[in-house]
Amino acid sequence: METLMAILIGVLFTVGVYLLLSKNFLRIILGTSILAHGTHLLIITMGGLKKGMPPIISGKNVAYTDPLPQALILTAIVINFAVTALFLVLAYRSYQELGTDNIEKIRSIADE
Amino acid sequence: MNNLVILPLLIPLLAGIILVIFRQNILLQRWLSMVAILSTGGVASYLLQMVSDYGIQTLAIGGWEAPFGIIFVLDMFAGLLILTTSIVSLGCILYAFNSIGSEREQFYFYPFMLFLITGVNGSFLTGDIFNLFVCFEVMLISSYVLISLGGTKVQLRQSIKYIVINIMSSTMFLLGIAYLYAITGTLNLAHLSVRIAEVGQEGMLTTVAILFLTVFSLKAALFLYFWLPGSYGAPPTAIGAIFGALLTKVGVYALFRMFTLIFYHQPEITHMLLGMMAAITMILGGLGAICHWDIRKIIAYNVIIAVGFIVSGLAVFTATAVTGGIYYLIHDMIGKALLFLLGGTIIGITGTGKLKEMSGLIRNHPLLGWMFFITVLALAGIPPLSGFIGKVLVIKGTMEMEFYWLTVVGLLSSLMVLYSVMKIFINVFWGETYLSKDKEKGTTYGLLFPCVLLTTVSIALGLGVEGITCYIEQAANGLMNPDIYIKAVLKSI
Numbered sequence: 001m002e003t004l005m006a007i008l009i010g011v012l013f014t015v016g017v018y019l020l021l022s023k024n025f026l027r028i029i030l031g032t033s034i035l036a037h038g039t040h041l042l043i044i045t046m047g048g049l050k051k052g053m054p055p056i057i058s059g060k061n062v063a064y065t066d067p068l069p070q071a072l073i074l075t076a077i078v079i080n081f082a083v084t085a086l087f088l089v090l091a092y093r094s095y096q097e098l099g100t101d102n103i104e105k106i107r108s109i110a111d112e
Numbered sequence: 113m114n115n116l117v118i119l120p121l122l123i124p125l126l127a128g129i130i131l132v133i134f135r136q137n138i139l140l141q142r143w144l145s146m147v148a149i150l151s152t153g154g155v156a157s158y159l160l161q162m163v164s165d166y167g168i169q170t171l172a173i174g175g176w177e178a179p180f181g182i183i184f185v186l187d188m189f190a191g192l193l194i195l196t197t198s199i200v201s202l203g204c205i206l207y208a209f210n211s212i213g214s215e216r217e218q219f220y221f222y223p224f225m226l227f228l229i230t231g232v233n234g235s236f237l238t239g240d241i242f243n244l245f246v247c248f249e250v251m252l253i254s255s256y257v258l259i260s261l262g263g264t265k266v267q268l269r270q271s272i273k274y275i276v277i278n279i280m281s282s283t284m285f286l287l288g289i290a291y292l293y294a295i296t297g298t299l300n301l302a303h304l305s306v307r308i309a310e311v312g313q314e315g316m317l318t319t320v321a322i323l324f325l326t327v328f329s330l331k332a333a334l335f336l337y338f339w340l341p342g343s344y345g346a347p348p349t350a351i352g353a354i355f356g357a358l359l360t361k362v363g364v365y366a367l368f369r370m371f372t373l374i375f376y377h378q379p380e381i382t383h384m385l386l387g388m389m390a391a392i393t394m395i396l397g398g399l400g401a402i403c404h405w406d407i408r409k410i411i412a413y414n415v416i417i418a419v420g421f422i423v424s425g426l427a428v429f430t431a432t433a434v435t436g437g438i439y440y441l442i443h444d445m446i447g448k449a450l451l452f453l454l455g456g457t458i459i460g461i462t463g464t465g466k467l468k469e470m471s472g473l474i475r476n477h478p479l480l481g482w483m484f485f486i487t488v489l490a491l492a493g494i495p496p497l498s499g500f501i502g503k504v505l506v507i508k509g510t511m512e513m514e515f516y517w518l519t520v521v522g523l524l525s526s527l528m529v530l531y532s533v534m535k536i537f538i539n540v541f542w543g544e545t546y547l548s549k550d551k552e553k554g555t556t557y558g559l560l561f562p563c564v565l566l567t568t569v570s571i572a573l574g575l576g577v578e579g580i581t582c583y584i585e586q587a588a589n590g591l592m593n594p595d596i597y598i599k600a601v602l603k604s605i
Contacts, residue, residue, distance in 0.1 A: 020276070032279045039286040046294035069293070072242055076286055079249045083282075086253065087275055090260055094268040106269050 005045040012038030025091040025101040029084060036080040040073040047072075114162070117171040117186045119155045120194050120233040123148050128226035138217050145205055145222040149229070153198030160191040164583060168590070168600035170239070178239065178601050179303035185239035185601055188587035189438065193236050193365060196442050199569055200357045200449045201229050203562040207453050208350035210558035211460065216262050216348070224261070228254035228354065235362050239601055240300045241292065244366065245285050248331070252278050255359060258351045259343060270346035277339045281330035288323040295320065302601035305374050305594050313377035321375035321382050325389075328370065332363025334423050335389040337416045341400065344415065345408035345465075349456025352408075356415045357449035364422055364441060371426060372434070372591040379429050387427030391521040393420030398528030407455045407465045407540075410532050414451065414491065417525050418444045424518050425506040433509025435588040440502030442584075443573060447491050447499065450566040451533070454484050457563070458540055463553030467536060472545030476552075479560055481541040483567050488537055490570050492530035498573035 012034055019031025047069030055067040095101045127148035134140050163169055163186060171184040186194075205225060212221055231251025238244050256278075260271040293299060295316060296307040308317060326336070333340045340360070344352050367386070375382055397416030404410050422444065425437025457480060462470040474481035486497065493503035503526065510519040573580070590596050 020280070025272070028276060032276065032283070035283050036279075036286075039283050039290070042287060043290040043293070046290040068299075072289070072293075072299075075242070075246060079246070079253075079282075082253060083249070083256075083275075083279060086256055087279070090256070090268070090271060090275070093260075093263055094272060097263060097265055097268050103272075106272070 001049055002045060005041060005049070009038050009042050009045065012041065023103045025095065025103070028103075029087050029091060032087070033080065033084050036076070036084075040076055040080075043073050043076070044069045114159075114169040114171055114186075116155060116159060116162075117169050117184045117237065118173075120152050120159075120198075121184075121230055121237060123152045123155065124226040124233065125230045128223040128230065131223040131226065132220060135218060135220065138214060141217060141222040142205075142209055145226055146202070148226060149198055149202045149205060152229070152233070153195060153202065156191060156195040156198055159186055160188070160195055160583065163188050163191050164586060168597065170600055177603075179298050179300040182243060183239040183300065183601060184237045185302075185597070186237060187590045187597060187600070188583060189365075189368070189591060190236040192438070192442060192583060192587055193361070193445075194233050196445045197229065197232055197236075197358060200445050200566070201225070201354060203449055203453065203566045204350045204354040204357070206562035206565070207353065207456075207559060208348075211456070212348055212350055213262075219261065220257075221261060224254045224257045225354070228258065228358070230254075232358050232362055236365060239302065241289055241304070242299045245282070245289060248285070248362070248366075249282065251359070251362065252282070255355065259347050259355070261351070262348070267346045270342045273339055274343040277330065281327050284323065284330075285327045288320055288327060291316075291320045291323070300601070301369065301373055302598040305598055306602065308374060308377065313375060317375070318378055318381055321370070321378075322385065324370050324375070325367070325382065325385065328363045328366045329389060330363075331360070332367060332423070333360045333393075333416050333419050334363070334367070334386075335393050337393065337397065337419075340416060341409055341412040344412045345406075349453060349460070352456065353449045353452035356411070356452050357445045360415055360419055361441060361445055364419060367423060368426055368434075368437070368591060372429075373594045373597060376429075376594070383427050383429050386423055387515060387518055390420045390424040390427055391518055393417070394424070394521050394525035394528075398525050398532075401532035402528055402535075405467045407459055407467065407536055409465075410536060411448075411451050411455045414529060414532065415448055417529055418448065418491075421503075421506065421522060421525060424522055425502075425509065428506070428509040428513050428515055428518065430509050430513055431588055431592050432505050432512060434591055435584060436502045436505025436507075436509055438502075438584050438587050438591075439505060440499065443490070443498040443502055443570070446566055446570050446573065447487060450483075450487050450563060450570060451491065453559075453563050453566070454480065454487060455536070457556055457559050458484075458536075460554035460559070461552050461556065462540075462547060467539040470540050470547070471543035472541070473547070474541040475545040476547075476549050477556065480556065480563075481537075483560075483563055484537055484541065486567055486571065488530070488533040490574065491533055493526055496574050498570045500574065501577050 016031045016035030019027045047066045052063030052065050055064040169186045173182045234247030330336045401413035422441050425433045490497035490499050493499035
């Protein structure tokens with residue numbers, strides 16, 4: 001299972017980096033989002049995939065799954081959503097103001 | 113347990129939340145943000161005295177003791193930085209009163225400024241690495257908003273680059289956390305330090321250390337600084353100043369924390385890498401500062417040189433050099449804010465950032481000129497001003513450890529700083545005055561007071577070195593002996 005996850009994470013990273021390197025705003029934003037999802041999967045894989053009981057202390061001596069990675073990615077996902085939303089709005093605003101969504105063309109717009 | 117420890121984070125956060133509600137009431141926004149920052153500074157200085165008297169203060173949130181719960185740790189290093197943050201942000205807020213414009217003020221400028229300070233203080237205070245990430249994000253999201261607030265073309269253009277870079281580095285930060293958690297099974301900084309000392313810093317952990325080095329270098333503009341000059345010049349002066357003074361320094365703080373508390377077992381790899389990156393940063397930043405003829409660019413490149421110099425103190429990794437690094441870090445936070453504010457005032461008066469289009473300002477603006485001159489001397493490290501002692505100690509540290517190449521680069525970088533900032537001074541303030549008082553594009557009304565405030569602090573920091581030495585030595589001592597930190601956090605272990 002871990003091997004499968006590793007391959008999946010690798011694929012997500014590849015896609016993310018490929019999209020990041022493109023010239024279109026939307027693709028870049030999607031790229032950062034996919035990259036972040038890859039990272040979240042990595043965190044949960046690194047904490048160990050489900051091995052034991054749900055982490056509710058019942059007094060019996062059983063093995064529990066580590067709850068911490070889930071708490072971590074919950075936070076990370078929320079942050080990632082916030083940043084993605086902000087980035088989308090900003091990209092839309094830039095498109096309105098600068099008249100293009102192409103990184104190459106934005107570069108050539110003069111400062112003043 | 114000391115509940116006051118959370119206040120430097122809580123005061124700006126609550127004030128910011130209240131201010132979001134009263135968007136239209138600019139007077140309230142100004143007063144409340146000022147009061148919030150002043151009280152943060154007050155709490156910080158009170159806590160600093162407490163740390164100096166009773167040792168490191170900790171707060172286990174919700175009563176969950178480390179390493180299981182979230183813990184806030186205030187050691188001397190963090191305390192000093194929080195106090196400096198308050199001083200710098202007070203200066204920037206006061207400057208914003210008369211320069212930022214009512215439109216930006218109505219659209220949540222002050223709340224985001226306060227949230228930025230929340231994130232910065234949180235990063236200094238937090239005692240576990242995931243909360244470091246969260247506080248970084250609080251700070252970064254506020255900075256994304258601040259850099260694009262107003263929505264001019266330059267700002268939008270630069271903010272896209274800035275955001276992509278920072279999202280990338282945040283992703284890498286999470287990767288590092290994931291690997292670290294897989295290897296050690298903990299996220300608490302003190303506990304991490306213990307665990308890594310137990311198992312030894314093998315190849316895997318050194319790789320993770322280098323991953324963290326990359327992440328924090330991106331944030332601190334150490335070697336990976338290509339995004340900085342454009343981004344910091346785009347927003348209005350007050351915002352640029354707080355960016356230049358605080359954001360990169362939080363990255364530097366994280367480097368200091370990680371590489372003195374956790375990854376200190378293989379200095380011949382990690383610290384050597386830090387040293388090389390610092391040297392290259394100083395050289396390239398210096399060249400950038402020398403070759404540009406635009407005030408904004410020169411000032412932005414000066415931020416980069418300073419980061420290189422502070423990190424070279426960490427790279428040498430002796431008590432002397434680290435002490436020097438802390439001195440210089442504190443000096444530089446104030447000095448860079450001051451430089452940005454003064455540079456912004458000059459640009460406001462002349463309406464251009466190009467050095468060749470201005471001349472002879474000192475006739476109409478003597479105070480501005482003299483303050484700029486003092487700042488130049490302080491930044492170059494001329495005694496008795498504030499940059500001197502830090503520079504001497506770092507240079508002494510590099511000589512003691514026989515890092516002579518770092519000594520040479522460090523001294524050379526001082527010359528480059530002096531030349532680049534002196535170039536601004538000579539071109540702007542000397543020569544014929546062809547800009548008469550009524551032809552000026554802007555006024556200095558209300559803008560000089562915050563500059564005077566920061567200049568005073570900078571001079572006081574230089575002349576009153578005796579007074580703060582005991583605090584800084586305690587901070588350096590804490591960094592060089594991780595056991596003190598670990599004992600304060602993990603009382604049971």
